[in-house]
Amino acid sequence: xxxxxxxxxxxxxSSFAFWSATLVRATPPLLGGLAVALAFRAGVxxxxxxxxxxxxxxxxxxxxxxxxxxxxxxxxxxxxxxGMFAGALWAGIAATLRRRFGVLEVISTLxxxxxxxxxxxxxxxxxxxxxxxxxxxxxxxPVTARWPFLLEGQRLHLGFAFGLMLxxxxxxxxxxxxxxxxxxxxxxxxxxxESAGGVDVARTTFVVFLISGACAGLAGASEVGGVTWALYExxxxxxxxxxxxxxxxxxxxxxxxxxxxxxxxALEAGAAAMQRDAGVPAVIVxxxxxxxxxxxxxxxxxxxRMREHRDSTRPEAA
Amino acid sequence: xxxxxVPFLEAAVRTATPLAFAALGELVAERAGVINLGLExxxxxxxxxxxxxxxxxxxxxxxxxxxxxGIAITAVFALFVVNLRTDQIIAGTAxxxxxxxxxxxxxxxxxxxxxxxxxxxxxxPVAIPGLSAIPLLGPALFRQTVPTYVLYALVPLLWWxxxxxxxxxxxxxxxxNQEAAEAAGAAPRRIRWGALLVAGAMGGLCxxxxxxxxxxxxxxGMSAGRGFIAIAIVVLGRWSALGTALAALVFGAAFALQYLxxxxxxxxxxxxFIALPYVLTLALLALLRGRATAPAGLGRA
Numbered sequence: 001x002x003x004x005x006x007x008x009x010x011x012x013x014s015s016f017a018f019w020s021a022t023l024v025r026a027t028p029p030l031l032g033g034l035a036v037a038l039a040f041r042a043g044v045x046x047x048x049x050x051x052x053x054x055x056x057x058x059x060x061x062x063x064x065x066x067x068x069x070x071x072x073x074x075x076x077x078x079x080x081x082x083g084m085f086a087g088a089l090w091a092g093i094a095a096t097l098r099r100r101f102g103v104l105e106v107i108s109t110l111x112x113x114x115x116x117x118x119x120x121x122x123x124x125x126x127x128x129x130x131x132x133x134x135x136x137x138x139x140x141x142p143v144t145a146r147w148p149f150l151l152e153g154q155r156l157h158l159g160f161a162f163g164l165m166l167x168x169x170x171x172x173x174x175x176x177x178x179x180x181x182x183x184x185x186x187x188x189x190x191x192x193x194e195s196a197g198g199v200d201v202a203r204t205t206f207v208v209f210l211i212s213g214a215c216a217g218l219a220g221a222s223e224v225g226g227v228t229w230a231l232y233e234x235x236x237x238x239x240x241x242x243x244x245x246x247x248x249x250x251x252x253x254x255x256x257x258x259x260x261x262x263x264x265x266a267l268e269a270g271a272a273a274m275q276r277d278a279g280v281p282a283v284i285v286x287x288x289x290x291x292x293x294x295x296x297x298x299x300x301x302x303x304x305r306m307r308e309h310r311d312s313t314r315p316e317a318a
Numbered sequence: 319x320x321x322x323x324v325p326f327l328e329a330a331v332r333t334a335t336p337l338a339f340a341a342l343g344e345l346v347a348e349r350a351g352v353i354n355l356g357l358e359x360x361x362x363x364x365x366x367x368x369x370x371x372x373x374x375x376x377x378x379x380x381x382x383x384x385x386x387x388g389i390a391i392t393a394v395f396a397l398f399v400v401n402l403r404t405d406q407i408i409a410g411t412a413x414x415x416x417x418x419x420x421x422x423x424x425x426x427x428x429x430x431x432x433x434x435x436x437x438x439x440x441x442x443p444v445a446i447p448g449l450s451a452i453p454l455l456g457p458a459l460f461r462q463t464v465p466t467y468v469l470y471a472l473v474p475l476l477w478w479x480x481x482x483x484x485x486x487x488x489x490x491x492x493x494x495n496q497e498a499a500e501a502a503g504a505a506p507r508r509i510r511w512g513a514l515l516v517a518g519a520m521g522g523l524c525x526x527x528x529x530x531x532x533x534x535x536x537x538x539g540m541s542a543g544r545g546f547i548a549i550a551i552v553v554l555g556r557w558s559a560l561g562t563a564l565a566a567l568v569f570g571a572a573f574a575l576q577y578l579x580x581x582x583x584x585x586x587x588x589x590x591f592i593a594l595p596y597v598l599t600l601a602l603l604a605l606l607r608g609r610a611t612a613p614a615g616l617g618r619a
Contacts, residue, residue, distance in 0.1 A: 045407055093600075101604040106355065106407055107553075108603070110546045111596040118593035126587060241415055248408065283426070283538065286419030293412035294394075297404040 003274050010273020011266035020155035021272070024227060026265025028053065028236070030163035031219035032243030033250065033257040034170055035087075039212035041174060041252050043187040044205050048094060048109025049216040050240025051116035052087040056217030058123055059086030060224045061138050061231040064145035065128070072144045079145060079221050080162065087217015088210040090116065095209035099202055105209070113240065121233055128231060137232035147225035159222025163261070166215060170254035183208055216240065238286060242268075245289040248296050264289070320454065326571075326578040327458035332532065334570025335466045336361075336524040340548035341555065341562045342476055343520025348552055349480060350513035351493035351615040355410025356395035358545025359417025360388035360518045364525025366421040369438065369536045370428070372529075377441050381465075381526045388522020389515055391417050396514040400507055406617055414545060422538040440534045463531040465523070469563070477559035489513060493613035521545065543596065550599040554606060557613065572598045 011022050032049045039046035060079040067075055094112055097103035121136070123129075130139040147158040174180040185193040186204045193199040223235055246264050250256035271285045340361055347354040354360075364384035371383020391413060398409040429436050443463050450460040480486040489509055491499035496506045524544065529536060551569060555562030576591035 047411055097600065097604055103600070103603045104553075107546060107550050108600055110543065111550075111599050114543050114596045115593045118589040118596075121592070122587050122589035125589075241411075244408075244411060283419055283422035286415055287423060288419075290412045290416035290419060293408065294398065294416070297398060297409055297412070298402060301402040301404055 002277070006274045006277035007267075007270035009270075010277075011270035016154070017269065017273075019151060021269035022262065022266045023156050023160055024265070025268040025272075026261045027157070027159045027163055027222055027226070028219040028239040029242050029246045029264045029268075030160065030258060030261035031166065031215050031222065032239050033246030033261050034163070034166055034254060035212045035215035035219070036243045036247035037250060037252045037254060037257050038170055038174075038183075038208055038215065040247060041187045042183045042205050042208035043190060044095075044098075044209050044212065045106050046091065046094070046109050046209060046212050047106060047244060048091065048112050048240070049212075049219075049243045050236060050238065051109065051113035052090045052213040052216035053220040053223075053236050053240050054113075054116040054120050055086040055090035056083030056220030057224050057231060057235050058120060058128075058220075059083050059217070060221035061128060061141065064141035064224070065139070068142035068145060070144070072146075072148075075142075075145045076147055076158070076225065079147075079225050080218060083217045083219075083221025083224075084214035085217070087220065088214040090217070091209050091213020095206050095213075098209070099206050117233075120231075120235070124232055130230075135232075138230050140230045141224065145225060146229060147222065155227075157222070157226030159219075159226045162218060162222065164258065166218075167254045167258050174254065216243070237268075241286070242289050245292045248293055322578065322581045323454060324457050325581065326574055327454065328461065329574035329577045330567065330571040331458050331462060331466060332570070333573040334567045335462070335469055336527040336532070337544060337548060337551060337569050338469055338473075338563050338566035339465070339520050339527060340524035340544060341551040341566050342472065342559060343517035343524075344548050344552045345555070345557065345559060345562050346476070346480075346489070346513045346520070347517040348557065348616055349493045349613055350489050350510050351496065351613055351618060352399060352510055352514060352517075353406050353410065353549070353617050354392070354395065354514065354517050354521075355407055355546075355549070356392060356413030356417070357410075357517065357521050357548055358414035358541055358543065359395075360392050360521025361525040361528075361541040361545050362417045362421045362539070363387040363391045364522030365529045365540055366425060366525075366536055367522060368526035368529045369436070372438055377530050380530050381523065384526025384529070385519045385522040388520070388525065389518040391420075392514050392518025392521065395518075396511050400510045400514070418539055418541075421536075425536055425538065437535045438530070441531050463527075465527045465531055473559055473563045480559060490613070493615050495615055496618070524548075547595060547599055550603055553612075554602050568602075569595055569598065 010017060012018055032053060035049050035052070036046060060083040063079050063082040064075065067078060090112060094105050094108040097108045098105045124136045124138055128138040130137055150156045150158065150161060174184060182199050182204055185197055186199055186201050190201045194201045219239065224231060228235060242264055246257060246260045250260040267285055267288060340357060344354055344357055364387055367387025368380045368384030372380025394416070395409055395413040398404045399406045441463050443461050446460040450456045480490065488499065488504040491502065491504055492506045492509045500506050525541065528540065533540065547569060551565045552562055554565040572595040575594060576588065579586060579591065
């Protein structure tokens with residue numbers, strides 16, 4: 001009970017908890033959740049948001065260190081774009097392997113997650129290590145590379161605003177444009193889209209894969225620019241995996257990804273407080289993420305069964 | 319040269335052993351038409367199960383505990399994909415996360431917040447008299463721990479079972495076409511449940527071997543993607559027992575390369591060796607495209 005109270009307090013207990021903990025923690029799941037939702041909608045099972053996020057974080061750190069003398073108005077957008085580019089590039093490896101060699105993206109994106117972790121472990125001990133060479137982390141990024149806060153006295157930063165804008169844009173794209181419609185058609189059934197709809201399936205999935213990677217890469221850049229201000233190994237406590245649960249709970253609808261991400265942000269913020277106040281390990285969040293995914297799957301099954309039942313008991317029209 | 323090669327080959331076979339267990343279990347599941355992405359969860363459950371059980375009653379109980387833990391978590395996966403017919407990929411990912419999260423939470427709960435300290439002595443290698451004296455290959459193949467010898471027996475046994483028995487035929491038929499298998503008198507649901515329980519036991523055995531024969535302790539996430547690598551191994555082994563065992567050996571060698579380079583005195587960043595098996599997985603999957611023959615019904619609910 002104490003643990004639950006601590007969880008609630010840590011997430012919603014005060015305005016600071018909400019704006020500076022919950023929403024800050026919701027930012028990577030929001031951007032990552034959009035990455036997963038877009039990919040899944042196109043039938044691309046990108047479970048490599050974790051690796052793409054790390055690639056984005058590394059690129060943003062490099063840009064912040066390398067262009068540190070530039071004004072903020074140039075630096076922050078370069079970090080965002082650089083992170084997106086790196087995420088798209090990392091996803092692009094898996095996208096190319098799928099398109100050219102037919103490699104299952106579930107396996108390749110997972111493998112790329114582990115490779116990204118090894119790469120991160122190396123850069124924070126090698127090229128990007130802080131000057132004293134003692135700690136496995138980068139030097140803090142220049143002050144001008146820090147992303148602006150959105151509210152006075154709160155830690156909520158620009159990354160969350162990016163997330164909201166991307167959610168709106170993704171929803172509009174999928175629901176209201178011709179190319180977004182093609183994505184949905186491909187996701188619903190690639191073979192039919194190809195033969196009956198004349199959609200270039202290989203190209204569509206490839207492009208969506210890259211966009212998905214870019215969203216995840218932006219999540220990494222936003223963590224470095226808005227929260228940690230440095231690069232280190234634990235920069236993502238599994239945000240890329242939380243993103244899968246976020247997207248599934250939202251039924252792959254970008255609008256619901258926002259709500260779902262805030263829910264998980266609250267959970268992460270609450271879990272951190274819970275660990276601090278009640279000694280319950282934060283790794284329990286991973287258990288919860290898994291249970292949410294399984295719950296969504298079971299819920300979908302039950303809904304389908306009920307629909308079947310209703311259809312079969314409905315009297316036949318004469 | 320022999321002074322360098324022998325430890326390398328020994329390490330290759332040693333690291334290949336748990337990978338081969340997991341991959342053979344995955345092979346059984348895939349031949350029944352199920353991609354078991356929950357394998358990573360079974361392995362990590364096997365790691366913790368083995369550690370806890372061996373503390374209660376020694377190594378043999380430890381292996382039993384590891385397998386039981388692997389079976390338990392894979393049963394959750396089986397319930398979802400066989401009975402509820404949900405998406406295998408998503409259910410598998412969730413079960414792997416469940417395993418990683420549960421073991422991390424339980425380990426901290428059982429052994430303290432730092433989670434450090436608890437170490438057990440690993441089981442000792444047993445040299446087979448005569449065979450282990452063969453130059454070069456002798457020590458690599460016949461100076462290993464008991465699980466490796468169990469593996470040697472298991473590979474031909476599984477190969478024969480899949481090809482030569484009625485049950486093996488029914489399993490493969492289920493993997494190719496469930497409806498046809500059912501029409502021919504097989505019970506696809508029961509077969510898939512059975513195949514997944516075997517896969518869970520083998521995943522647990524993989525974890526148990528890691529802990530009891532190699533590492534001697536538990537750490538969060540120590541399965542380190544072996545479940546996903548095992549899935550790639552099955553693809554590389556072209557869905558045959560013998561091929562899968564050989565492919566596991568290739569990955570064992572990739573993991574063991576770090577010892578070889580250390581012995582040769584090369585100074586490369588160690589992260590390169592950590593990344594190597596994953597890079598190798600990608601490269602081999604790309605190179606072997608189109609040549610593999612997956613069960614036709616793989617992944618279908």
